[in-house]
Amino acid sequence: MSVSEEQAPVEVTLRGEVGDSARRYAQEKVEHALSVARPRVLRAHVVLDHRHDPAVPRPARAEATVDVEGTTLRAHATAPTMGEAVDELEARLRRRLVQLQDRTRTRHRWTGVASEHEWRHGDQPREPVPYYPRPEESREVVRHKSFAAEPMTIDEAAFDMDLLDHDFYLFTDVGSGEPALVHRLPEGGYGVKGAASEEAVAAVTHEPSPPQLTDAEARIRLEADSEPFVFYLDAGTGHGRVLYRRYDGHYGLITQE
Incomplete structure (x- = not known):
């Protein structure tokens, strides 16, 4: 061809x-x-x-x-x-x-190499994205993406994250019906935030309860910490949100409808 x-x-x-x-x-x-x-x-x-x-x-x-x-x-x-x-x-x-x-x-959402729950190991570690050293006072939210988060398993979310080559993936946990996030770890493998299933507990790192924050509070937390993103629940609606650093030094925001 x-x-x-x-x-x-x-x-x-x-x-x-x-x-x-x-x-x-x-x-x-x-x-x-x-x-x-x-x-x-x-x-x-x-x-x-x-x-x-x-x-x-x-x-x-x-x-x-x-x-x-x-x-x-x-x-x-x-x-x-x-x-x-x-x-x-x-x-x-x-x-x-x-x-x-x-x-x-x-017809399987996460096939990996051979074993079940391959998301526990994940893609090969890669060099971190170098962020442009933009002064804090000039940073803005320059991209806002909102979507209806389809209920899925962690395996499915990890697979879709890998296809998109993202460092995190916001979804609705099919077991609990609550917002959840799967993310890459610097040393390789995946961590899980928000899901309460046995599958989530088996992850390399697992944090069951994201905080409730306003967007302003999330920004303060992101600027104070060295983490590349903050996963939180909207203080008004309870929907999942992720505020993250972009490589150009600005911020992006992903929200659930």
Whole structure:
């Protein structure tokens, strides 16, 4: 199957100090990764961002968003050079495509390698995202995403988090009906916040009760702690919310409807 005949072309957006040679290299590497995709890729968009900053050891960032017949996959990587970031991006994207095919073939939401509850081990640890050192007084919530959280198991939430290459995933625990969050641990494996099931207790780390906070209180907590996000319940509605740090130094907010 040729990419030109069957797959959508790879769109590449350049930001910062990135040249056309990096564009061509990213197109070639991502097209190669997508050649294993079944079913067909409907859209593939890559963003390459490099901003010279001596204080940031991994200034090159590459991220990809791929639509595989209605299923969204994402992957991102940071590295000292753009070539290294694109190489890591290709490897991470290829792994997600294989996982999607495994799920489609077996009709199971989390297939992992072989064992049950593979989410306890999770993806390979990766380098943390270097946050732009934006002054606290200039930080804003620049992205707000609200969604109806579908009830699911922790296995399902962990699998979807992995496909999207996120560091956390907000969902409704199918056992308790309450807001819950699965998240990556720096040393590898997954932790769980909010779910009360036996499955959650078996996680590497488990925190059963998120705090009730206002958005302002969550921001104070995020700015005071070294954690990349704060999971909390809206003080008025009880719905789950996550305030998180973006790599550009601003904040993002995810809320349940």
